[in-house]
Amino acid sequence: MSAHEDSHSNPGSQQKEELLKHEPGGDPPRNGITRRGFLKGAGITAAGTALLEGVHGFNTAAQSTDPGVKVLGPGAVPVTLSVNGKDHAIQIEPRTTLAEALRIQIGLTGTKVICDRGSCSGCTVWLDKMPVNSCTMLAIDALGRHVTTIEGLSEAGQLHPVQAAFVKHDALQCGFCTPGMVMSCAALLESNSHPTEQDVRHAISGNLCRCGTYARIFAATLDAAGTSRKA
Amino acid sequence: MNAFVLADCTTVDGALSQLKDGAVVKAGGVDLLDRMKNGTAQPEKLVNIRNIPALRGIEETDKGLKIGALATLTEISEHPAIRKQYQILSDACGSAATPHIRNMATVGGNLLQPVQCWYYRSADFQCLRKGKDLCFAFNGLNQYHAIMDYRTCPAVAPSSAAVALFGLDANVELVSSKRGQRVVSIKDFYVHPDANPTKFAVIEPDELLTAVVIPKPAAGTRSAYQKYGEKDSFDWAIADAGVVLEMDGNICRKAIVTMGAASPVVRRSAQAERELTGKPITEATARAAGKAAMEGATPLSMNAYKVDLFPVAIYRTVRLAAGQMDRDPRAAG
């Protein structure tokens, strides 16, 4: 687990309750911020609906009348996050990382937080099809994008080819790095269906595996791509 | 991480109107979240510039290249024109951090990341850079610190992109609502800690970095950057080199050699450049350049290895820029 047990990334259950206590409430939209206005301003399509009614303002004096500015927080804000093809209405504070929103608010704990600092890629998810470290970005920055987590990779109960190849090649030991590894390898195949081993090495160069299963991860990914292992 | 208010902006003017009373810019957030999780930064308000379309994009003009502050390291490293004509920059952006971080990290944030000294990054150490009067690195763990140009703070220049931009004579565009726009040469952008340890760059708290502008390279220009780390993949450089060569047939008319992990601000090595200028690029001249770059090096107690490593990094990067060697498989990226 993270060395930073006391950080916001691992709030205790009490803190979690505190987080969830913030109700959308009946605050009127401030400064004429309507839901539609925010969506337009943030360049977010209706598909990635972000509900802004009841935003907890910081300090009325600090609010802006500029149409190019929307002030959120510090309390929880109701938003809708699109994850694995489904819209999730959740409450997040601006400081909530994407990993926290996924694990704590939505309960998708397949995404692992290991370093919480961008150094291990254990928390890899896709923003649209782009792999990112969910510990190192704010959940708010994922609004309007399609998030895919390890839970969303299989289709209709059918393992994704990379997942199946990991099983076949026994490409894991403790398994803690595996969700991130699979997401990185599957993202590679999305953009390059015939990778070389060098391509796989490059794609997972940010993913750390303490158990040292790299060789099998390379083999599994190449197998999933249907390419034979090159030198 | 402390709770904060987020001003989500979609225009430059909107963002500038929010930059007051200690509000801090957030681009990708990679560096800022790191410092907030560590407790070394506790801003009450973040100004989110990530949704400002005007700060995005990479544009080729007749004068050169204009890169929006929000261009990601991935976008820069994969841009066809940059790969072709500004290889030093695609190399540098493509070897910084990890693939996934490069997808989020912006060039503006990369240039403005404060030093990565572990004392600086920890809330337990209050050093010169945080306005106190002590540096912990001189008598502490200093294996990643500077070997040149330091008197007060030996933490090294952290940005890989900056090592390339010094080689390309880039300018950065800054704008504030009170003072309007100004254009600053990358050479004048960073503040040396001997002059002011708490200020990393000349940018003011009410200013935004909007773009990086790079002049078109002269005909016959070839360039490269390579980064060496303790690991092959992520982590900042322990030695790195940027090389720009203006070639006239076999002869090098003008050479620029830059280093990041040697000193507190990116260093252009006049000594190394002298060994290449007016000469053919050969194994011998490339080696001489690497050796000359270390003239005057004064390593700390734990980093004398860098004095051996930099000449190799420079030698190999000179040969790579000249097209005489392939990319070093031991280099990061």
Ligand SMILES: Cc1cc2nc3c(=O)[nH]c(=O)nc-3n(C[C@H](O)[C@H](O)[C@H](O)COP(=O)(O)OP(=O)(O)OC[C@H]3O[C@@H](n4cnc5c(N)ncnc54)[C@H](O)[C@@H]3O)c2cc1C
């Ligand atoms: C594991 C790891 C390895 C890394 N290795 C490397 C490496 O090898 N080489 C390297 O160069 N970097 C490396 N990095 C650093 C990384 O590249 C930077 O953290 C990233 O580029 C910061 O960009 P950002 O957009 O996320 O910035 P943010 O975190 O959003 O901002 C960083 C700082 O810049 C300010 N800022 C950002 N944009 C603007 C703007 N437009 N105007 C005014 N102020 C602004 C912010 O206020 C903040 O202080 C590494 C990071 C990690 C986590």
Ligand code: SF4
């Ligand atoms: S090297 Fe610089 S940043 Fe590190 S402890 Fe010394 S003064 Fe602080």
Ligand code: FES
């Ligand atoms: S947990 Fe996100 S990179 Fe390590």
Ligand code: FES
């Ligand atoms: S399988 Fe244990 S860390 Fe990778």
